[in-house]
Amino acid sequence: SLHCTFRPSYPNKLWVEENTFCNAFPFHIVFDEDLKIRQTGVNIQKFLPGLQAREAMLDQWFTIIHPQVTFTIESIRKFINSQFVLKSYKDNHTTLKLRGQMLWMESLGCMLYLCSPKLRSLQELQDVGLHLADLAQHDVTRDLVLLNQQRLAEMELTNQLERKKEELRILSQHLEAEKQKTETLLYAMLPRHIADQLKDGKSVKAGEFEVCTILFSDVVTFTNICAACEPIQIVDMLNSMYSKFDRLTNIHGIYKVETIGDAYMVVGGVPIPTDTHAHRVANFALGMRIAAREVTNPITGKPIQIRVGLHTGPVLAGVVGEKMPRYCLFGDTVNTASRMESHGLPDHIHLSTFTYSEVKDAGFNIQERGQIEVKGKGQMTTYFLLGNPLVSEDSIMGKEVGGPCLYRDDLHSRSK
Template sequence: MSVQKNLLDILWVLVCSGLVLMMQGGFLVLESGLTRAKNSINVAIKNIADFGVATLLFYLFGFGIMFGFSFHGLVGTDLFLPAFPKDNAWPPTFFLFQLMFCGTASTIVSGAVAERLKFPSYLLATALISGIIYPVVGHWVWGGTFIESPRGWLEQLGFHDFAGSTQVHSVGGWVSLALLLVVGPRLGRFKEGEPSKSVTGSNLPLAMLGGIILWFGWMGFNGGSTLAFNGSVPIVILNTIIASGFSMLVALFLTWFVKGYPEAISPLNGSLAGLVAITASADCVEPAQAAIIGMIAGGLTIPAEKLLEKLKIDDAVGAVPVHLVGGLWGTLAVGIFGEIEGLGATNGRWDFILIQLLGSAVVGLFAFGVSYIIFKGINRIYHLRVDETEERMGLNISEHKATTELIDLFLSMDYQHKTGDLTLDVPVEPFTEVGQIAERYNLVLGKVRSTLKENEDSRVEIANAYEKVRNEQERAEKLLLNVLPKAIAEELKEKQGLIANSYPEVSVLFADIVGFTQISSGMKPEAVVRILNEIFSYFDVLAEKYRLEKIKTIGDAYMAVAGLPAPDQYHSLLATHMAWDMKSLLSRLKLGKSGTKLSMRIGINTGPVVAGVIGTKKFIYDIWGDAVNLASRMESHGLPNEIQITESTAKLIQSDFELESRGEIEIKGKGKIKTFLVKQRIREPEDSLPYFQFAT
């Protein structure tokens, strides 16, 4: 039989149930603010759906497992699908309050694994924690709270967790950690050989509002855990607020000291860590002790975050430092600061501390072990995580086909960018900030269209008047630009005499088709020329795309250089990306009916050169210098189907390419030179902005 309560106590617990339910909204707002806008709808849906799953499972069997008649202190055996009497208001009130706690434990996982988990995967995690892990641990800790029954085994030992630092928060933290280890970090968060990259939330003020809502809800979380409106309620709520405030300040100033500026997120997570830590002991400590507990909790969040970062565990909102670390510390703090006489710890404080440690360890082992094994096993047959394309797109669209006005605006602008079609305005959502942006963008589009029309009209008039002159000028210009770079051609027009320039660093590319002389010996001359023309014409397109200057072709050899006549600080990356595309093209090419495959040696070197125009008749634009000779040697001493580069080039392209050291090779006149082979392109040109603004 359950205990009887007066109506004031019942009213208090019902009010606190509503406050705890508000925490669900606090988590939703906090997580949405700390994640990117493209995933905000997914975060919101998860925070609503997980409470629905928790309600279903807790009513079906979770409440019975947690509070039913105890089987050796391990698990409840009745109260499944509970039917509550109409003449006693306390049982449904107690169920409602405990359901809110179950939902809170479930939603902790949402923020930790945000921006990468499939929606069904998250529902699975919610079902696991709310249907199995939370009720079982709850029976160990609080099993004898509702009916006359043997208490849970941890409860019998004297383990004390007033409102759930272990039962709610560390359980959520352990399950979050297990799932994080299985699904891995978000794309781009940790790259090999690079410092970790932080992901800035879409709306930090909104996240701060979520933190304040959680503060408010926590007064019901801890205050309602008295299960009665009695004299201990005010001190419980006071301890809760004091611990949170002191924790927030310690986290703020500690981060300020370490980083040199007051970071936006640190006071938010610091305050939450203090709330989590005081939850276990709010009923048995004094306000001064609550302040100490909160200060230590705030100080632990920073090293906990650093440890996760070092281990490359990507917790999107800091759930593990706040809920797991804060929960562990709060449970231990009961033994250190709690009033042991009132808690019935007859064997002394040290024995009580050991009981608290034992409880934390066993709960952690159970919650983490069960969840990790289940998640790992399921992930082998059903990938819990979305694929890379979906993650880049954002879970709002990929998981829910839900969009926002900002995304709609971006899609419209992206369409115009790709197609060049500016005939239609972008859609305007009235009375919103995005709508105001769209309106002004449309005004700009209107002006652009008007200007384009005026220009087109003027162009047609000029073209009609000077068509013959223009055609002759274009013909002459094309002939000149086919011989010389545009800048050199302009310089040649303006002045007479020698044109020569020195460039301190460029990247020179030599390429040669392996064995082409032998392959072409049995072919007609026209066929040889046609094949070379087709291949080199494609290379010319690549040279224009990657802003390389084609110098010349000699037989089946091709020479180009990046970084002149206009200097370009990304010349090595441009040259290597072009070389990679050249190699890819040739690997797919077969000669006629014979099906003969062609292969190519490519060499690249980076260094200084001199460039200029030679002669007065049939002149050419050429380059000279030791860097040119060494690039030629990289090709001639290279391997078929490989790109061989010098050390000077290798140092400049490691961000985009995986390299393999070939060791040292003997170069005539240079001795032994350390060389590398380009083995893999790890970063596509389209992902390498700003320096790949391709020529059109």
């Protein structure tokens, strides 16, 4: 076979110049049987200048790390087929580790240690004061350092991507939280289905509603209360009152249009038409009066009193404004409802004739007020809503669990 018949051919003389050899193998060491250094590569001389001395001894400059043998020529020859790792002595400096093979040269009586630095990264190369150019082009250590550097770069890139991914996840959470806040504010300012249209980028057209019931309320002697109290007391009082009113709007399925100072405005039948708009607003008004008695006047310490006015009629409704869009109502019905409130009496619910005609047959307790002069409207026959004997106060306030359904259209929607 080829393996059995092959015999290498050696030159009669070595066709390599001494300088070329020392540059081609910059980290080799040749030493004799007494461990006296006879020859070294150029870069190991650069790292350990003391090796250039004539009487330099190998065991004075290096110790054997692997294999675990004594530093003698006999021990080295015994383990000559092993990889040898040597570590340099260098006072107050970083030591250099070399790894390679030992080759015994019988004719010269010397050992050739053909080695290269034991390094894994550019950082380790820099730590021992060497550069990539100090490693021979053919030295596999060079490829190992570059490969490891590439691996470290890829790991760092992966870590950066993971960090960016985590940052993106956190930003997404914050964005979702801000989106929820924005939607909450939007739904607080606008009816839900209209807010959804704006979110989808659709334009919201104004709509005309043939019939609805509008309610206005205000706090009796509010101006006097403001003059005698600290601002924070006014804010606390209004916040307590409006929180109770807002809860009632959800119970009776009506829409809060706006609040200005102590004035509170709601509408039934807009933006979602319903046949029970007047019944809903009437029951809501009764609930308002009950809720107001739970709010304390900061001057007297007694429950506050409110005036409430209702009117029924047609309105035009639409979204007004871009920076702060509001769902607004327009028409004479709004003005008349406001007049019912301003011409009412403390702790009374004032109804126009049109609202009275909507609720008179629904079981409400209503008292005729008679003819009164209404600013801008002339003589009007109005009424006071006293109560609803068919429904308990707990039902009106939404406190009765499992109670009867207040409105027939709610009952119809429940059965679907």
